[in-house]
Amino acid sequence: MEQDRRYLRTQMQKENIIQKLKERGCRITKQRLMLLDIILEEDCSCCKEIYYKASRLDDRIGTATVYRMVNTLEEIGAISRKNMYxxxxxxxxxxxxxxxxxxxxxxxxxxxxxxxxxxxxxxxxxxxxxxxxxxxxxxxxxxx
Known part of the structure; x- marks a missing residue:
């Protein structure tokens, strides 16, 4: 039951973030969705950790993609690096x-x-x- 609630809460957060990204004119790519899932599902302590987890899933992803995504998420207020660490x-x-x-x-x-x-x-x-x-x-x- 609690796991179902957590899943629904995460999905609502994801949909809200995707909407904000679209409003900013960002394309919603497979890599961005994967990074968003990693950030929402995991307790990552830094961009490098996000990159390591993402590169295990897609070896074509670059560190710059991760940093840009984290910066964008911070700009739209979806995450705060102060709390991320x-x-x-x-x-x-x-x-x-x-x-x-x-x-x-x-x-x-x-x-x-x-x-x-x-x-x-x-x-x-x-x-x-x-x-x-x-x-x-x-x-x-x-x-x-």
């Missing part, structure tokens, strides 16, 4: 692929939210920042 899972959250890390050799590691939280907690503790506190949220700034 917020990570809100606590230590009990079980979301898969909550964090994607890319290394300099182009390898990628996807961490569940619980593993991501464990790594952050361990790092903060090792550096002396926790001092009995618990992480409420993390705001990652994009270097894009």
């Amino acid at each position: 917020r990570i809100t899972c606590d230590q009990d959250c079980e979301m898969e692929n909550a964090c994607t890390i890319e290394f300099d050799d182009n390898t990628i590691v996807e961490l569940s939210s619980s593993k991501w939280n464990q790594i952050i907690q361990s790092g903060l503790l090792a550096c002396g920042y926790l001092n009995g506190h618990h992480v409420r949220s993390i705001m990652a700034k994009s270097y894009e």
Whole structure:
């Protein structure tokens, strides 16, 4: 039941965004629809993550297409980059692929939210920042 409501809510959002894009004179291409689905269905933390997910579905998509789409969505008020990078899972959250890390050799590691939280907690503790506190949220700034 809840999944059905979420699906309907997502479809309504998608239709509303498509209408706004049409009003701006944007063509509604298969790649734009795919990017919109990824953004609406996934919790992406940055344009690169959107690109990686999209390139798995269509290897012809370019990073410029992703950046343009995100900029357009931001311009029409469909998304806000300020909120796009917020990570809100606590230590009990079980979301898969909550964090994607890319290394300099182009390898990628996807961490569940619980593993991501464990790594952050361990790092903060090792550096002396926790001092009995618990992480409420993390705001990652994009270097894009």
